[in-house]
Amino acid sequence: MISFRHVHRILVVIIVLSLAGCTGTSPKALFFTLSPIDNTTVSKQNASKPVDLAIGIGPVTFPDEYDRPSIVTQTGRNQIEINEFHRWAGSLRQNFTRVMTQNLAILLDTDQVMARPWERYFKPDIRITVDIQKFSGQLGGFAELEATWMLIEEGKDVEAVVHRSSIKEDVTDESYEALVAAQSRTLARLSEEIVTELKKR
Numbered sequence: 665m666i667s668f669r670h671v672h673r674i675l676v677v678i679i680v681l682s683l684a685g686c687t688g689t690s691p692k693a694l695f696f697t698l699s700p701i702d703n704t705t706v707s708k709q710n711a712s713k714p715v716d717l718a719i720g721i722g723p724v725t726f727p728d729e730y731d732r733p734s735i736v737t738q739t740g741r742n743q744i745e746i747n748e749f750h751r752w753a754g755s756l757r758q759n760f761t762r763v764m765t766q767n768l769a770i771l772l773d774t775d776q777v778m779a780r781p782w783e784r785y786f787k788p789d790i791r792i793t794v795d796i797q798k799f800s801g802q803l804g805g806f807a808e809l810e811a812t813w814m815l816i817e818e819g820k821d822v823e824a825v826v827h828r829s830s831i832k833e834d835v836t837d838e839s840y841e842a843l844v845a846a847q848s849r850t851l852a853r854l855s856e857e858i859v860t861e862l863k864k865r
Contacts, residue, residue: 718788
């Protein structure tokens with residue numbers, strides 16, 4: 665028969681272990697967002713050549729393996745790592761689309777850039793669709809963006825212009841902050857490629 669003293673000791677041990685579990689520290693989740701280009705470095709060179717077009721962006725699509733809350737890194741040719749403690753602050757697709765909208769507005773020196781869904785009063789002259797195939801990178805290695813994008817002239821019976829971009833940017837160190845900064849630069853370069861084509865219209 666178990667004595668009261670023995671039961672009491674067991675309860676004390678359980679309580680101590682429970683308290684130890686409560687006071688244990690777990691890794692703190694860090695949250696990241698993509699950043700737009702610095703408008704102070706491009707506004708002057710583009711101010712004399714504004715583009716008089718209304719630009720609609722969307723849809724922008726991502727593969728499921730990248731469009732998730734956790735940041736994805738490439739650890740091998742056929743292997744990725746999903747880090748639960750380094751996460752996007754919101755939807756990656758929406759963040760990507762929002763920053764692209766900002767980039768194009770800055771590079772084109774116009775306020776007439778809007779992402780889907782836009783209001784009824786907004787009538788884009790050209791719509792840009794973007795299909796992302798890859799948006800990843802290696803810590804201390806490089807960030808990589810692969811995308812197919814189209815320029816569609818709304819209301820005109822002309823063929824859509826289809827392009828494919830493959831962009832890499834060095835990651836300056838092995839931190840996630842450096843990785844996201846490099847990914848922001850790949851998006852900036854994609855935006856510049858799109859603007860180059862738009863200025864031919």
